Amino acid sequence: MRALKKEYLLLTLFRSITITVVVGVGIYFLRGYGELLRPLLGLVLLTYLTSYIFWISFKSGINLKFLIYIQLILDIFIQTALIHYTGGILSEFTFLYFFTIMQASLFLLLKGAVLTATLASIAYSVLLILERNGRIIPILDYSTAVTREGGFFLLKLYIHVLFFYLVAFLTSYVSEQLVKSGRELEITKRVLRQVKLDTSAILENIPSGLVALDMWGNILYFNRAAKKILGFSGRPHLMDMMEEVPEFAAELTNILLGQEKQKRREIEVKTADGKEKPIGFNHAYLYDESGARRGAIVVFQDLTEVKELEWEVRKLDRLAAIGEFSAHLAHEIRNPLTSIRGSIELLKEVNLDGDARKLMELIIKESDRLNRIVTDFLEFAKLPPPKKEEIDLVSTLNRILDLVSRSVSIDKKIRFIKEFDDTPLRLHADESQLEEVFLNLISNAVDAVQTEGEIYIRVAPPGAEIMRLNGDISRVPEDRVAVQIRDTGVGIDEAQVKKIFEPFFTTKAEGVGLGLSIVQRIIGNHGGEIKVESVKNKGTIFTIYLPRENSENG
Template identity: 30%
Template sequence: MASSSRCTCRSSASPVPSSSSAATAPDLRVRLLWLTIFRTIVTTLIMGGLALQLIGEHTRAELSLGDVASFGLIGASYVFTLINGVLLRAGRVGNGAAWVQIPFDVLLAGAVVFVTGGARSPFAFLFLVSIIGAAVLLGTRGAVAGLVGAALGYSLVVGWQLSSAAYLDRRLVSEVGVQLLAQLLIAVLAGYVGEQLSRTGGSLSARERDLRALTVLQNEIVRAMPSGLLTSDAYGHVSFANPAAEAIFGVPSPAMLGNSLDEIIPGAIGAPRGRRIERRVQTPRGELILGLSVTPLAGGEGLLVVFQDLTELRRVETELERIDHLATLGRLSAQLAHEIRNPLAAMRGSAQMLASDGAGGPSERLARLIVRESDRLAELVEGYLKLARPPPPQLAPTRLDAVVRETLELLRSDPAFAAVPVEEWVAPVSAMCDAAQVRQVLINLLRNAAHAVQPSRGRLRVVVDSRDGVPTVEVWDSAGAIAPEDLSRIFEPFFSRSRGGSGLGLSTVQTIVQAHGGHIDVSSSPETGTLFSVKLRAE
């Protein structure tokens, strides 16, 4: 009752074992396990049969020698099975363990047949079972070995029985011949089936290993993908999310599983198949721009969504477009400003001469008006020139908290600013910056905030802090007056929603911050207010 544990030698050309290959160690272990279980069941049934036989013979007062021998054989079988179980549990499985099964099964069958009637024993079929078990374990070789052992064992039992008989029973000889022929046929058939079982088992084991390796490789590829990947079932519920998807959304995979795909990526279920599209998605990390493609899974039982976070890429593209636009405007502004400055200086000088010649008369008033408007125009032209060609910052270690306090003190002399309550959350933080230019940034931001909150009698807040080692200055107002569609344009030159505004203040602020190697962000809504966050370089 045993399967081949011969060495599986596979050529490099084929992963499938040859017909002579035996079972691998794990396969042999499984076969030995089933053989042990089967032997235990058969032994228990034999013991039950003998017990019923003894119960039927209630006239006997004590057990015969044959009965004792039968139960002794059953006990030996249990002991052998127990030893096999211990060896299997310890992993000590090899060819030796398989070959030992054959003589034991033949001996057990011969002993049972001998004590239960010899050639006419109802348990003579056990020899056939031992041949089948040997073929299952060791293929053709096991079938041959089982046949030799069974034929020899059966012949010895019959020979012993015939040696003590008074005459030769021809019918008994015929039954012995039939039994030996049956053993031969069973050996041929079981050997063939066992060999096919070994070959098929080896092939299946190889394919199982290949499938397992392919599955591991696939899982590693999916985990290592920089792109997010989601799959859904036929009902549109998320069935899988890879680690990149967790990182992009900021949500663990278990929290996404079972949710509708449209809840995570709106419009994904109805998106065109196989085409690249973009979607804006709200996540715990904020609004993201995703580039994604949606493909049906094989068989149409669900969808595969592959996506990337394009938020930073689109921001950089927008920033590059703005810089290019600013460069064009800067060149144009510089040329116009240069052409305007000289005539403007001449006009102002002439107006001053007219004012001095017409002292006390109407012409003096008009001349001074010209001078005043010329000064305003000159200041505007100077602003254009600074925007086009800003002076490089003179970087030095600077206490941002001191610059903020000085700027607030300066602005409190402005009646429009003095009426607005200002909260100061200022920590001692230093940065490499130009104090004068940073002060100009703060003046622009604080004045804009004060103008925004005056109608609603709102409030301002100034924060100086270090965020992850980055010096940060924040100016917040409670108005939240910047419309969502204006957030992407407020740093453009000449863009302003304020009445009388030049549209240069915030553009100048961004130019100064970028010249410092820093970054400025803005967010605004009526619920949360408007927040400008300026990040500078640390010392």
């Protein structure tokens, strides 16, 4: 409204200024005609008066388009009267029609300009027909006066020069407006492109999968996370998804058909690259201005890590219960076991034949083994909280590595490859518990290498890159350090990897299956995390993440 008010004010001022500059100056040049100029002066005053009336009417709230139409009609009437008065067909003031038509085009666009041009054509035609038939006669005989009167000569010259400059100014103004509009359009395009780029970058980099579809099942958008989660290299069609990921495609179809009432849900999906993943869904519909449904947006996440964490929580709860029970059971077993072993030792002093003595030695051996199991039970159940102090992780690891390498059987050809230097890496931890962790993992690696192979040990500081067994690269979090122990041994089946930290699970012929459970508890008590990857006949890699806890590298 404010912009229209300003433009209409400019139009009103331009109208008054035009009549003053053109007609007012003409009156000055023809001032010698005295009484004959009064009608011209009346037209000027009428223009001023109508401009004022129109402006007041506009401010009072009368419709702007209606006012402009009335004003244009009145201007055509005034201009026709002026042309008739100043010579009719020979009048120099016919160009005033052009200004009125241009004003109409500015405010009323093509329709208004054509209507105004039609009205001007009718008015001018009627004027000329009436003059030709002698019905009306121009007041000023311009055709004869121009050659003998200096005033008419100056008026003709003035009007032409004025018209030349007005054309120059108007065309320049239009050109400048076109250039300005072009620049503004280019800036707007640039801003829109930037907004599109920013929006696209945001959607491409969010960790959740995002799919946008129309109601015909055409996939309009499929971001990077969606491709990664579902195992696609590019944007698929819905028909492709029905073949590659039928469970996911069925969900999309149900959403488009409006059959899926539940906003949040979970499904198991076999992805295009053959992996099975739990996926969490959420969806929303797209609507147009009329409220009709145009399509749907589906947001989904890979819940594999969430499910693993839930499993870890359940496992820890189960371990806590087992630990409490084990502590009680171990004490109950150890007491009679001690009595049994003592009694057998006394019986050995009796002179028995060979078979009886062998049986007693077997009882003693199995009693000792049972005692070790009970001891492991107690260690597992009563694992004390870590007594943290500042330690040098590199020094601790070197010490265990030296110990294990010296104890390897001479029948095995194992190379220990250190992928770290001796620069100290300090953190707060219980050194004795970490020694137990490293001793267990490196010893297991030695057992996995049957006759010949390599064991790689790496220490990675915060932010360093580490390699997974499948060749993928990941980065150590900034608040953690990582230790990797990798062997080229026999590897472990995928089904066994999932159970490897469970109590009493073991892949060895001898062993209780509590070693890795204790390792996991120690790392967890330090606020860390341990992960395992293994491929049959390729090897195994354990990755330990430990918090820095404001320690400094020194």
